[in-house]
Amino acid sequence: MPFDSHLNDALLFATVCLALVLVALLVRSPARHAMLAMLSVIAVGVVGLWLYARYGGLIGSTTGSLLAREAALAVVTFGVIQIAVLFLFQTLFAHRKIPRILNEFVVALALIGYVIYRLNAVGVNLASLITTSAVLTGALAFSAQETLGNLWGGIAIQLEKTCRIGDWVRIDGVTGQVVSIRWRYMAIATITNETIVIPNSTVMKNRITVVARRGEERTTWRRHVPFEVEFDHPPARVIAQVEKELAHAHIPHVAPQPQPAVACVSFKDSGIEYAVAYDLTEAAEYWITDSRIRAHIYAALMRQGFVISFPRRIVEVRHDERPGTARREITHRNAALAAMDLFASLTDAERTALSHELTTAPYVAGERVFEAGEPADSLYLLAQGRVEIVRERGKGGAVKLATLEAPGYFGEMGLLLGQPRIATVVAVGDALCYRLDKRGFDAIIRARPELAETLARILAERQAENDATLQALDEHAREQHAVGRTRDLMRKIQHFFGLARAPSA
Secondary structure (H helix, E strand, O other), X not given: OOHHHHHHHHHHHHHHHHHHHHHHHHOOOOOHHHHHHHHHHHHHHHHHHHHHHHHHHHOOOHHHHHHHHHHHHXXXXXXXXXXXXXXXXXXXXXXXXXXXXXXXXXXXXXXXXHHHHHXXXXXXXXXXXXXHOHHHHHHHHHHOHHHHHHHHHHHHXXXXXXXXXXOEEEEOOEEEEEEEEOOOEEEEEOOOOOEEEEEHHHHHHOOEEEEOEEOOEEOOEEEEEEEEEOOOOOHHHHHHHHHHHHHXXXXXXXXXXXXXXXXXXXXXXXXXXXXXXXXXXXXHHHHHHHHHHHHHHHHHHHHHOOOOOOOOOOOOOOHHHOHHHHHHHHHXXXXXXXXXXXXXXXXXXXXXXXXXXXXXXXXOOOOEEEOOOOOOOEEEXXXXXXXXXXXXXXHHOEEEEEEEEOOEEEOHHHHHOOOOOOOEEEEOOOEEEEEEEHHHHHHHHHHOOOHHHXXXXXXXXXXXXXXXXXXXXXXXXXXXXXXXXXXXXHHHHHHHOOOOOOOOX
């Protein structure tokens, strides 16, 4: 075949490739930069063929001349194949999102076909070559079976769309996001900034779990967080209380619908096992979101007096039963009572007696201590943290009445009057409260009936402050409002605790 024909053919293919690159530039194909690079490769090959056409006769060796020609042709062919495949898969059919590994596979097949064609063109007897190298070919195939397995595994994963780049998967206990699928391996990035490389053949042989996806549809990730509670507490009550607390909690990345659900999972040696099921909206946040769920579970259990189970097959150490710990807790409660004007008139003995009636109630950020309209007969002492007191104003939205910082108290209307809650209280951050029920305060108020007038005055002042916030009353109006309200509140306190007859209608 005359050498000039090779140069002519190369120029023809280069012209076609130039046209394809121009089309890719016009449609702003994502592969346009790669195609421009391959066009430069073709130009290098064409220049090589032109130089060979002009100065090839200076090469004295026939073999050297043949190798120089075939090298220039191979450069041109490589660039042409690359541009053709990029135009076909990433420009013409870009909307189909054909896997990258398929592009590479087609390029490899085309190059193999070209090598076979050129070997035949230069007079190499392929039949005799294959026959004489049968043993070598068999040995190579046997040694490369793992590589071939990875290759076909990578092709199958992408063609079948078993998992895709960006999916979150779990393989052999490893959870991470698929960041790359290559010829040999799949790369998974974990939340600990580690990239795990798994051979494609291993992926195909083992079970792979694609999370946050149902078939072809991307969805939320259903997570389960287990916890245990002692047998002393009925499962129906534990489930109802934890579900109620989680329904009012606003936890980032937890889907509002369906709401978190609690189920009784099994009976363990030391307690009943439960699990909170919730829908995670952002898979990358599973670790911190599980932690937040556990924090809310713990706070909810502590507020209701539910005891987390201890192992029964080892020595049980209960911190709340140590004398030193109990004394420190009573000291903290006494300090909280002494810091509040509501109980300033109590004696040390009365405060100590009242401390034993308090219930520890921890809260985490965003949790609601109680809501407006709920029945109430208890007071909360804020020992640590901050809470916000808000009231709904219908279509006008919520109005923040106050922000309380420790030490403080709220919910006194419920303790002293037994009336429904008139406002909603939300924890701003982690907060520690002590809850005092009417039953625990009843003995002291009966022994000291004169406390009723002091308490009524304090309640009237606080109610006037709340009304001022809502109605923008001036200072003089607030004082007049408080004087008239004190007598009314005193009568209600006496009636609630049975200190006097009910006021006549």
